[in-house]
Amino acid sequence: MAKICLLLRMGPHRILLDCGLENIAPLLAERDAPLPADLVLCTHAHPDHAKGLLSLHYAFPQLPIYASEVTTELLPLNWPKEAKVPQFCQALPWRSPVEFREGLSAELIPAGHLPGAAALLLTYTTKKRAYTVFYTGDFLLSNSRLVDGLPLEDLRGLKPDVLIVEGSYGTARFSHRRQQENLLAERIYRAIAEGQSVLLPTPTLGLGQELLMLLRSHHHFTGRDLDIWVDGTVASGCDIYLSMLSHFPSAVQNFARHQPLFWDERIRPRVRRFASLTPAEVSSQLGNSASIVLTNQDADLSQYCCSDTTSWLLLLPQQPGRLGSVERAVMQMLESTPALQAQIQAGRFTVENYLLSDHCDGAGTTQLIHNLRPQHVVFIHGSSAYLNDLTSLEELQNRYHLHTPSLGAQVALPIGETFLQPAAPEARYEGEIIEMDTAVLISLPNAIVTDPRWQEIADTGLVEARWQGEELVLRGISQRELLSQSAEAPMPTNVECCQNCIHCRGQRCWNQASPMFGFRVSLDGYCPVFEGIPNSEN
Ligand SMILES: [Zn+2]
Ligand SMILES: [Zn+2]
Numbered sequence: 001m002a003k004i005c006l007l008l009r010m011g012p013h014r015i016l017l018d019c020g021l022e023n024i025a026p027l028l029a030e031r032d033a034p035l036p037a038d039l040v041l042c043t044h045a046h047p048d049h050a051k052g053l054l055s056l057h058y059a060f061p062q063l064p065i066y067a068s069e070v071t072t073e074l075l076p077l078n079w080p081k082e083a084k085v086p087q088f089c090q091a092l093p094w095r096s097p098v099e100f101r102e103g104l105s106a107e108l109i110p111a112g113h114l115p116g117a118a119a120l121l122l123t124y125t126t127k128k129r130a131y132t133v134f135y136t137g138d139f140l141l142s143n144s145r146l147v148d149g150l151p152l153e154d155l156r157g158l159k160p161d162v163l164i165v166e167g168s169y170g171t172a173r174f175s176h177r178r179q180q181e182n183l184l185a186e187r188i189y190r191a192i193a194e195g196q197s198v199l200l201p202t203p204t205l206g207l208g209q210e211l212l213m214l215l216r217s218h219h220h221f222t223g224r225d226l227d228i229w230v231d232g233t234v235a236s237g238c239d240i241y242l243s244m245l246s247h248f249p250s251a252v253q254n255f256a257r258h259q260p261l262f263w264d265e266r267i268r269p270r271v272r273r274f275a276s277l278t279p280a281e282v283s284s285q286l287g288n289s290a291s292i293v294l295t296n297q298d299a300d301l302s303q304y305c306c307s308d309t310t311s312w313l314l315l316l317p318q319q320p321g322r323l324g325s326v327e328r329a330v331m332q333m334l335e336s337t338p339a340l341q342a343q344i345q346a347g348r349f350t351v352e353n354y355l356l357s358d359h360c361d362g363a364g365t366t367q368l369i370h371n372l373r374p375q376h377v378v379f380i381h382g383s384s385a386y387l388n389d390l391t392s393l394e395e396l397q398n399r400y401h402l403h404t405p406s407l408g409a410q411v412a413l414p415i416g417e418t419f420l421q422p423a424a425p426e427a428r429y430e431g432e433i434i435e436m437d438t439a440v441l442i443s444l445p446n447a448i449v450t451d452p453r454w455q456e457i458a459d460t461g462l463v464e465a466r467w468q469g470e471e472l473v474l475r476g477i478s479q480r481e482l483l484s485q486s487a488e489a490p491m492p493t494n495v496e497c498c499q500n501c502i503h504c505r506g507q508r509c510w511n512q513a514s515p516m517f518g519f520r521v522s523l524d525g526y527c528p529v530f531e532g533i534p535n536s537e538n
Contacts, residue, residue, distance in 0.1 A: 002048065002381050002382070002383075003020035003021055003022070003048050003049075003051070003052075004017075004018045004019075004020045004048055004049050004380065004381055005017075005018055005019045005020055005021050005026075005027075005052065006018065006135075006164070006380070007036075007037060008122070008133060008135075008164075010104065010122060010124035010131055010133065011103065011104075011124050011126065011131070013038055013101055013103075013104045013124060014033075014036075014037045014038050015037060015038065015039055015040075015041060015104075015106075015122065016036065016037035016039070016040040016041070017040075017041055017043070017120065017135055017164075018041075018042055018043055018049040018050070018137065019040060019042070019049070019050065019051075019052035019053050019056055020046075020047060020048040020049045020050060020051050020052060021051065021052035022051050022052065023052075023055075024052045024055045024056055024059065026408070027052075027056065027059075028059060035060055035062070035063050036056075036060065036063070037063065038100075038101060039063070039064045039065070039066065039100055039101075040053070040056065040063060040064065040065040040066065041065075041066050041067070041106060041120055042065065042066070042067040042071060042075070042089065043067075043071075043111065043117060043118050043119070043120065043135070043137025043138065044067075044068075044071055044074075044111070044113065044114050044116055044117035044118065044137055044138060045067075045071045045074035045075050045077065045078065045114065045116060045205055046114060046138065046203070046205065046206070047078050047204075049137065049138070050071075050075055050078050051078055053065060053075065053078075053088070053089065054078070054079050054082070054085065054088070057086070057088040061088075064090065064100075065088055065089045065090065066089065066090050066091075066092050066098075066106075067089050067090075067091065067092065067116070067118070068091065068092060068094065068108055068116045068117075068118045069091035069092075069093075069116070069244075069247065070115050070116025070244050070247050071089070071116035071117070071118070072087075072089045072090070072091045073116075073240055073243070073244055074115070074116055074205055074237070074240055075089055077204050077205060077233055077236055077237060077240070080233055080236075092106075092108050093108070094108050094109070094110060094118075095107060095108065095109065096108075097121075097123065103124055103125045103126065104122070104123070104124050104125075105122070105123050105125075106120055106121065106122045106123075107120070107121040107123075108120065109121060109150070109151070109154075109155070110147075110148065110150065110151065111136060111137050111138065111139040111140070111150050112139055112140035112141060112142070112143070112144065112147055112148065112149035112150045113137070113138045113139050113140045113147065113206070113358050113359065114138070114147060114205060114206045114358070115146055115147045115241065115244070115247065115248065116247070117137060117138060117139070117147070118137060119134065119135060119136045119137055119139055119150060120133075120134070120135045120137070121133075121134050121158075121160070122134075122135070131161050131415060132158075132159075132160040132161050132162070133160060133161065133162045133163075133164065134158065134160040134162070134163045134164070134372060134374065135163075135164040136150075136163075136164065136165045136166055136368070137166070138166055138168070138358070138359055138381070139166065139359070139360060139368070140357070140358055140359060140360055140364075141360055141364045141367065141368070142176070142177045142364075143177075143249070144177065144210055144358065145181075145210050145213040145214055145217070145252070146209055146210055146213055146241070146248060146249070146252055147248075147249065148249050150368070152367070152368065152371055155371060155372060156371045156372075157371070157372075157373060158371075158372050158373070159372070159373050159374065159375075160372060160374045160375075161374065161375050161376065161413070161415045162374060162375065162376045162377075162378065162413050162415075163369065163372055163374035163376065163377050163378070164378045164380060165365060165368065165369065165377060165378070165379060165380070166359065166360075166379075166380060166381040166382065167365060167379040167380070167381060167382035167386055167387045167390045168320070168359040168381055168382050168386070169320045169357065169359050169360065169361050169362065169365075169382070169386065170320070170362060170382055170383070170385070170386025170387065170389040170390055171362035171365075171386070171389040171390055171393065172320050172361050172362055172386075173361050173362055173363055174355065174357050174361045177356070177357065180354075180355050180356050180357065181214055181218070181356065182218075183354070183355075184211075184214070184315075184354045184355075184356060185214060185215075185218040185220045185221070186220070187315070187352070187354065188215070188220075188221075188292065188313075188315070189220040189221070191290070191313040192224075192226065192290045192292070195290050195311070196290060196310075196311050196312065196313045196350070197286065197290050197291050197292070197293070197310050197311070197312050197313070198290075198291075198292045198293070198312070198313045198315060199292075199293050199295075199301060199304060199305065199312055199313070199314045199315070200292065200293065200294045200295075200315050201295055201296065201297035201299065201301060201314075201316065201330065202234060202294065202295075202296065202297060202317060203296070203297060204232075204233035204234060204236070204237050204296050205237045206358055207317055207356060207358065208230075208234035208237060208238075208294050208295075208296070209234070209237055209238055209241055209262075210356065210358075211294060211356070212228065212230065212238065212262060212271060212294060213252075213261070215228055215269060215292065216261075216262075216269065216271065217255065221269050222268070222269075223268050224268055224269050225268055225269075226268060226269040226270070226290075226291065226292065227269070227270050227272055227285065227289075227291040227292070228269055228270065228271045228272065228291070228292045228293075228294065229272055229273075229274040229277075229285075229286070229291060229292065229293045229294070229304075230262070230271060230272070230273060230274060230293075230294045230295070231273070231274035231275060231293065231294070231295040231296075231299065231304075232295045232296040232299045233296045234294055234295055234296050235273055235274070235275065238261075238262040238263075241261070241262070242261060242262060242263075245261070269292075274293065274295070274304070282303075282304075282306070283306060283307050286304060286306075286307055286310065287307030287309050287310055288309075290310070297330070300337075301314075301330070301333065301334060301337075302334070302337040302339050302340050305340060305343065305349075306339060308342070308343060308346075308348070310348070311347075311348040311349070311350075312343075312348060312349050312350070313350045313352065314330070314334075314349060314350065314351045314352070315352055315353070315354055316330060316351065316352070316353055316354075317353070317354065317355075317356065318353045318354060318355045320355075320357075320386075327351065327353070330351070331351065334349065362389075362390070365390065366393065366395065366396065369396065369400065370395075370399075374400060375400070375401060375415060375416065376400065376401045376402075376403060376413045377396065377400045377401070377402050377403065378403045378404075378405065378411065378413070379391060379402070379403070379404045380404075380405070384404070387404045388404065390402075390404075391403075391404055401413075427447075427451075429444045429445055429447070429448050430445070431443050431444040431445065442474075456476055456478060457474075457475075457476025459476060459477075459478050459479050460476070460477050460478065460479055460482055462476070462477040462482075463475060463476050463477065464477060464518075464519055464520065466517060466518040466519055467518070468515075475519070477520075481522075495524075496526060496530045496532065497523065497524050497525060497526050497530075498516075498521040498522065498523055498524070498525040498526070498527075498530075499523035499524070500532055500533055501530050501531055501532065501533070502531050502532070502533050502534075503529075503531065504521060504523075507520055507521060507523070508520050508521065509521045509527075511527075511529055511531075513529045514527050514529045515527060
């Protein structure tokens with residue numbers, strides 16, 4: 001996993017953005033200042049952004065470290081072996097710029113992805129002008145079960161000088177998150193129906209809790225007589241989520257008013273702590289009926305699969321850009337566990353992948369860029385192939401200065417005073433077609449209504465469609481057009497206009513060579529392929 005640690009200089013200020021380094025030696029090396037930075041901002045509690053913070057704090061206790069309140073609570077899970085993690089991280093409020101040093105302020109903006117995850121808007125103000133940097137951290141535009149997506153609407157036209165954006169998924173395209181959830185729920189449902197137990201190893205924070213919430217609220221599972229066992233650091237993550245409920249989306253808080261979010265022995269499907277079981281109970285509970293186990297991905301999985309009467313479906317999260325690495329590690333681990341070898345040979349283990357994305361896909365990333373409209377775009381946090389895919393996009397190359405800095409390299413980002421902010425490209429809308437007995441429905445995302453041109457097309461509620469080569473073109477019929485069509489006076493017969501064209505029948509154009517083909521035309525209309533009605537008197 002790529003680890004993130006960025007040193008940003010704005011004027012005299014040095015800001016460390018995240019510190020996912022397991023070994024902070026590069027930050028201890030020769031410096032011309034007593035501290036490696038003036039302050040540290042941490043976007044979220046995932047280890048690839050936070051693992052090095054504790055060593056950094058021990059090495060430089062006077063170095064201030066900040067994050068959102070939820071992140072400060074989640075951070076200690078990164079050091080499970082530490083008896084007591086000191087409270088070294090200070091909580092910052094959402095959406096309210098804080099001035100840390102003279103002229104330097106930062107604002108936290110919810111970034112989706114993980115509860116507490118923040119994007120950062122940094123502003124450095126001089127007498128001449130203000131310089132702004134927007135750093136996304138890890139982000140997701142769609143809402144997940146336990147965290148709302150990044151509020152793109154609020155940021156439209158922000159025009160930061162520099163945008164530092166993660167490119168974890170490159171230009172890959174994924175289906176909508178709801179579809180991904182349904183696919184996964186479907187697969188788990190099928191396994192359970194066939195008597196298979198399901199083992200879900202996940203990272204400590206984020207995915208595991210999302211899966212639990214999905215299983216708790218998806219119609220495939222609600223009311224089912226089923227045990228979901230949660231173990232390891234995933235269970236510790238659940239406990240911290242529960243202690244911070246007031247920070248969660250209101251839908252989650254509502255849910256929690258009616259039934260416990262996680263630990264629940266009463267309402268089906270039950271959610272229970274695996275750690276509460278004695279070894280004897282483990283084999284009786286997990287050996288007798290199909291159940292679901294959620295645990296951290298580095299746990300010893302053999303402790304759940306010890307019974308030789310159950311067959312298991314092992315579901316591993318797909319990580320685009322790092323295909324196969326997790327599967328290989330898990331399979332190696334399973335195959336090297338003597339207790340499981342017989343079961344693997346007996347075919348009682350199936351391993352499959354699923355996708356429940358917590359980063360933006362290519363479409364989401366470009367959408368963010370076009371909405372913010374920065375001068376410079378710096379891509380980080382993806383395989384070099386994926387980042388290259390992004391910088392090769394013509395729609396980005398034409399509009400922004402693109403950068404993919406290599407590890408340890410310094411990038412200068414000159415800010416042009418006269419930089420012309422490029423216009424955002426035409427939005428494209430993807431829809432769905434539903435064929436019915438007597439009609440065809442085309443549904444489009446309702447974001448389309450925010451375009452000022454929509455009013456015109458929706459004016460009368462009537463549209464016309466026609467083929468243009470392979471493409472179907474839709475056109476709205478305006479009020480004016482409807483009125484004028486009925487009130488039109490006939491034209492003199494010697495004028496080159498639709499009324500006098502052989503291809504005009506029933507006030508429609510039937511000339512396939514005409515751009516108006518198939519459309520209702522106005523009688524005084526004209527097009528280059530006009531053909532006069534042969535005069536019978538000649
Ligand atoms: Zn993350
Ligand atoms: Zn990350």
